[in-house]
Amino acid sequence: MTGRWNVQFLRPMTVMALLAVGFFAAKVTPGLNLPGSVASMGLGEFAGAQVRNVATEPDGRLRIVVNETRERTISGSRDDRQIRELLMTAAKEGADPGLRAQTVTILMGDADASDVREALAFAMANDENTNVRLKAMEGLQRYASDPVVQNALAHVLLNDPNSGMRTRVIQTLDERDGQELNRQMVGALQALMSREDDQDVRERASRMLRSIKASDGTY
Numbered sequence: 488m489t490g491r492w493n494v495q496f497l498r499p500m501t502v503m504a505l506l507a508v509g510f511f512a513a514k515v516t517p518g519l520n521l522p523g524s525v526a527s528m529g530l531g532e533f534a535g536a537q538v539r540n541v542a543t544e545p546d547g548r549l550r551i552v553v554n555e556t557r558e559r560t561i562s563g564s565r566d567d568r569q570i571r572e573l574l575m576t577a578a579k580e581g582a583d584p585g586l587r588a589q590t591v592t593i594l595m596g597d598a599d600a601s602d603v604r605e606a607l608a609f610a611m612a613n614d615e616n617t618n619v620r621l622k623a624m625e626g627l628q629r630y631a632s633d634p635v636v637q638n639a640l641a642h643v644l645l646n647d648p649n650s651g652m653r654t655r656v657i658q659t660l661d662e663r664d665g666q667e668l669n670r671q672m673v674g675a676l677q678a679l680m681s682r683e684d685d686q687d688v689r690e691r692a693s694r695m696l697r698s699i700k701a702s703d704g705t706y
Contacts, residue, residue: 539553565593571603595625605635609639620643632667637669641671643656644675644679644692645679650684654687654688657692661691677703
């Protein structure tokens with residue numbers, strides 16, 4: 488009787504021990520017996536994931552399609568096309584003005600390329616941060632004869648709320664070494680005479696118009 492009682496007692500204990508070992512093994516080696524399944528991944532790996540589609544497989548398993556947002560690091564030289572495109576995107580769309588200023592500064596060294604000039608011209612005409620707009624203008628000073636640059640300068644002249652930026656446009660045009668102004672720029676200078684509140688900017692614009700033998704007004 489005693490021996491029988493011992494056997495009956497040990498059986499459930501053995502089962503419990505085996506379950507405990509199995510549970511512990513699953514914790515230590517998750518997904519060990521489920522290759523390729525979600526069990527092989529930690530929940531932390533789904534941070535930022537968005538479920539796009541759910542489907543049931545013939546064997547009853549679920550297949551879930553997710554869109555994931557993950558941080559990646561990409562390295563390369565400034566001559567690398569992908570690196571340049573990322574820089575231009577950051578200069579236009581970066582959420583942090585410090586990041587936009589940093590990328591604009593880097594791009595200034597490649598302003599000989601037309602796509603880079605376009606990115607800098609966009610930043611100069613549209614960025615909400617004055618420091619970023621100013622840096623972009625510095626990078627474009629040597630390219631004042633480029634029609635894209637002149638159009639952006641004309642936009643700044645008529646729309647930028649910072650009078651210092653408008654003054655810098657006049658200075659940039661003064662330093663153009665005899666390069667011609669396009670009709671949009673001449674029109675912007677003429678329109679400026681009837682709307683500019685800053686007397687120094689008005690005088691500089693009037694002097695520039697006289698230097699190219701254009702009238703101070705629009706007709």
